[in-house]
Amino acid sequence: MRIRLSCLGLVLLAGCATQPALPPQRQPDVVRAEILRKLPASVSDRSGWANDVYVALSAQDISTSTANLCAVLAVAEQESTYTADPVVPGLARIARAEIDRRAAALHVPGLLVSAALRIDSPDGRSYAQRLGHVRTERELSALYEDFIGMVPLGGKLFGGLNPVHTGGPMQVSVDFAREHARNYPYPVEGSIRHEVFTRRGGLYFGTAHLLGYPAHYDALLYRFADFNAGWYASRNAAFQAAVSRATGIDLALDGDLLQPGADLEHPGSTERAIRALGARLDMGDGQIRDALARGDRLEFEETALYARVFALADAAAGRAMPRAILPGIRLESPKITRKLTTAWFADRVNARWQRCMQR
Incomplete structure (x- = not known):
């Protein structure tokens, strides 16, 4: 997938054929002030959120229209309730179950796994202690990186690849971020993976995934479905x-x-x-x-x-068939405990977007 820079500024996403020129961008202070008005009063560091959302759009030549501002905010609210590193309920249990599943698939004895987890990690705690206290995907990703790099069994279980694939305030894919990092406007601290778990990086790459491609949609609802x-x-x-x-x-x-x-x-x-x-x-x-x-x-x-x-x-x-519909996909993830679908996700985000537009 490639970002088409000539088409990034579509407001209601009508496509390049109907809107070839990027609308004039508004002054940064004007945009930041509007974002502050759109953010719920309960959000911490509202000025920091406003600045990071503004940079995510402007650095990618995406229109800073009200519709686009609210689109980014709606997804961030749905995915993380405006939290840069959101807590995942039951993450420690989910992570241990994944380790046990991989070990069973490779016929690795449980006693060997338990012994490996008792080894002290670089922060002084054992891997088992750290695993028992992980609450966010950033913490789990860091644990896996150490476990893979420091314990031979870790590399065997995970094939040298960190199994945490998404993170940050918009739950964007790490692989997607790596593919679209060439014009990333911030200094990279450690790796692009680490940037995904920050507010600024998560918003930048999440905005690219949401708005960084041309489409002939007549409603943002379909962008929200595509995001999922x-x-x-x-x-x-x-x-x-x-x-x-x-x-x-x-x-x-x-x-x-x-x-x-x-x-x-x-x-x-x-x-x-x-x-x-x-x-x-x-x-x-x-x-x-x-x-x-x-x-x-x-x-x-x-x-x-x-x-x-x-x-x-x-x-x-006997009529024109629709050119866009909500995909019929059931969402599958260890983090999901209910029967949810892409249509459910798109409708939820769209409702948040509408409330944002009214604020």
């Missing part, structure tokens, strides 16, 4: 709905157009359904695959596949 499910998930789910309408084949509307790792002989369900339309689309399997491979970019909408599938679906429905 991946860039263009809402557009791709609508495309899957169009494929289903044109073929009569039920599909999971999850936004995943290609099955990861699938070769041409073993396509995923969406690709297989599209192939059933091959003659009507006048496209071969290779052409279909090439078009679907652009599903993580705006240019997918410029392909013949996109246009022809929607033409068939619109005709079958």
Whole structure:
């Protein structure tokens, strides 16, 4: 995924074709003052939040419109209640269960794991003591880094890779941050991973994930869904709905157009359904695959596949099918204890955004 700098300033995200020029940016003090008005009075260090939100937008040439300010604030409120390093309930239990799961998968005896955890870590406490007191993903990430680097078994259990993948006030992916760190405006303290767990870094990379790509959406609701499910998930789910309408084949509307790792002989369900339309689309399997491979970019909408599938679906429905819908994805994570979905997340954030716009 790539940030398209020419399109970052869209306010209601209508796309480059309809809004090619970035609107004039407002003066920094004006923007910071508005953010202060939008932040709840209970937030600690409100001026620090206002400055970090402003930098997250302005440093990436994203419009500092009220709509965008509230979009960033709404996600931060949903993900962390305006906490740079939010507490995760039951994190110590979750982390120990993950260690035990990995050990069992590798047939490592539990006694060996317990012995390794009794070793003193660099801060003087044993790994078991630290593990029993972790409350945030930043603390857990630091523990894993030490455990992997200092204890041979740690490297074996985790393959040398830190299993904490998200963090910070917007719960942004560490991998995403690394991919989009080239123009990061702050000095990096330690590593990009460490920056994700700070307020400034979490807001910067979270804003890039939320607003740092062009899309032809007519509402921020779909950006909120994409934030949870991946860039263009809402557009791709609508495309899957169009494929289903044109073929009569039920599909999971999850936004995943290609099955990861699938070769041409073993396509995923969406690709297989599209192939059933091959003659009507006048496209071969290779052409279909090439078009679907652009599903993580705006240019997918410029392909013949996109246009022809929607033409068939619109005709079958007798109306224009929606070009964006909320993906039907159930959220899976050890941190989630309820049955939640991407649509639930998007609706919750959208409600927060609306309240912010009214403040």
